[in-house]
Amino acid sequence: MKTMRVSGEPDAKPFLLDCDPGHDDMVAMMVAIAAADIELLGVTTVAGNQTGEKTALNARRVATLVGEHNLPIAKGCERPLYRELRTAPHIHGNSGLDGADLPEPTVALRPEHAVDFMERVILGSDRPVTLVPTGPLTNVAMLLRKAPQVRENIERIVLMGGSMHESNVTPVAEFNIFVDPEAADAVFTSGLPVTMVGLDLTYRALFGEEDFVRLEQSGGHVSAVVAPLLRFFAGAYEKRRGTRAAPLHDALAVAIARDPSLAETRNFHVAVETQGRYTTGQTVVDTRGVTGNPPNAEVAVEFDLQRFKSIIFEAIGCLDARPSPLG
Numbered sequence: 325m326k327t328m329r330v331s332g333e334p335d336a337k338p339f340l341l342d343c344d345p346g347h348d349d350m351v352a353m354m355v356a357i358a359a360a361d362i363e364l365l366g367v368t369t370v371a372g373n374q375t376g377e378k379t380a381l382n383a384r385r386v387a388t389l390v391g392e393h394n395l396p397i398a399k400g401c402e403r404p405l406y407r408e409l410r411t412a413p414h415i416h417g418n419s420g421l422d423g424a425d426l427p428e429p430t431v432a433l434r435p436e437h438a439v440d441f442m443e444r445v446i447l448g449s450d451r452p453v454t455l456v457p458t459g460p461l462t463n464v465a466m467l468l469r470k471a472p473q474v475r476e477n478i479e480r481i482v483l484m485g486g487s488m489h490e491s492n493v494t495p496v497a498e499f500n501i502f503v504d505p506e507a508a509d510a511v512f513t514s515g516l517p518v519t520m521v522g523l524d525l526t527y528r529a530l531f532g533e534e535d536f537v538r539l540e541q542s543g544g545h546v547s548a549v550v551a552p553l554l555r556f557f558a559g560a561y562e563k564r565r566g567t568r569a570a571p572l573h574d575a576l577a578v579a580i581a582r583d584p585s586l587a588e589t590r591n592f593h594v595a596v597e598t599q600g601r602y603t604t605g606q607t608v609v610d611t612r613g614v615t616g617n618p619p620n621a622e623v624a625v626e627f628d629l630q631r632f633k634s635i636i637f638e639a640i641g642c643l644d645a646r647p648s649p650l651g
Contacts, residue, residue: 336363337479338449339581340442342400343574344372344459345382346416347423347557351550351636352458352484352574353386357395358639359582365445365453366396368438372459372503373412374420376402379459382421384429390546391646393431396445400438400463404504412499415560423556424549427649438463443471452479456581457511458574460500461485465507468514480517482581484574486594486607488623490523492564494605498523501596502605509596512607518621520594521580522607525587525624526573529632532558533568538637544644572636579635580624586635588626591619 339362343349356364367387369380380399387395403409416422434441442463446453455478457464464481467474485500485508493499501508512518531554539551558570580587593615597606609623 336361337582338363338365338451338453340365340368340445340453340455341578342368342370342438342442342455342457342459342463343383344370344374344379345386346373346379346420346459346574347553347570348572348574349373349458350382350386350421350553351572352578353383354390354546354643355575355578355582355635355639356456357390357392358642362582364395365449366398366441368398368400368442368463370400370438370459370463371402371409371411372500373416375409375411376400378420380433381429382419384431384433385421385426387431388427388429388649389549390643391649395431396434396441397431398434398436398438398441401466404460404462405465405506407504410503415557417556421553424552426549430649439466439470442467443474446474446477447471449477452477454479454581455481456483456578457481458484458577460503461507461511462504465504465510468510475514475516478516480519481511482519482521482577483511484521484526484577486520487523488609488611490527492523494602496603497605498607501607505596505598505605509598512594512596512620519580519589519624520607520621521577521587521624523573525627526576527571528629529572529576529627530569531572531636535633539640542641542644544641545648545650546640546643550640575636576627576632579632580627586627586631587624589622589624592621592623593617593619594621594623
């Protein structure tokens, strides 16, 4: 693993992060910003964990906190393709990032819609772009519909969403896929290389009490904000799952996109249920090959937790070394 530093290396991989901050999206942003081997071309936001207004504001506040003043941030879709928006205030609070005070944003939004921004950036890149969506897939589906030519310059899509066996919003569905299953279906059937980082893994990407204490003891200005935010996040999950720990769903997707060797993947056919009375939003993973459908996704099935935690602490430590926006 290369050492993280403030700016990307000449051979850094071009990334676009599409997210709905969200506590775990916040950490995902920090990993992408801090990694020297990622060239973060921009952050786009989508309605999901909270409304589109709030997720865009949160992305700007995170960028301000870590001193990423020139990071392009573009606001995207306010609702799913065909459905009413469902948010998660019971997990992320009314702001989407409850639990600590973040600075008022000094990073401006780009004037263009996220889908237009993604199209322009992908087509303008001299190397294929890795697209990492960590929220509902509305922006990505709209991009593929509006500008199908971008497919030629997308290296792969590494998404946080879905599961083989776990769920968190219905007995069978994961939140990001459930919020906009039609968009997810468009992505999984796009023919592009897709890696699914689902709940089967991300519920094991846990930060617990000893990790919070380590952040607090570091004395950094970013750590001082992240620790209480993740404590709030852990408290919300304790009420639902009985374990006081924060699952860093979205950060794991970024870490695997950055370094695929972090996880073991298997090739499966993944279908998204869009019409089921009880199963809407389910990712139906054909682990036994019974449908005869060819694989359309790499599904992450194992990962190295300690190595993942090292990536998180290294990223936050790198950002702690930057000047504080609060002086």
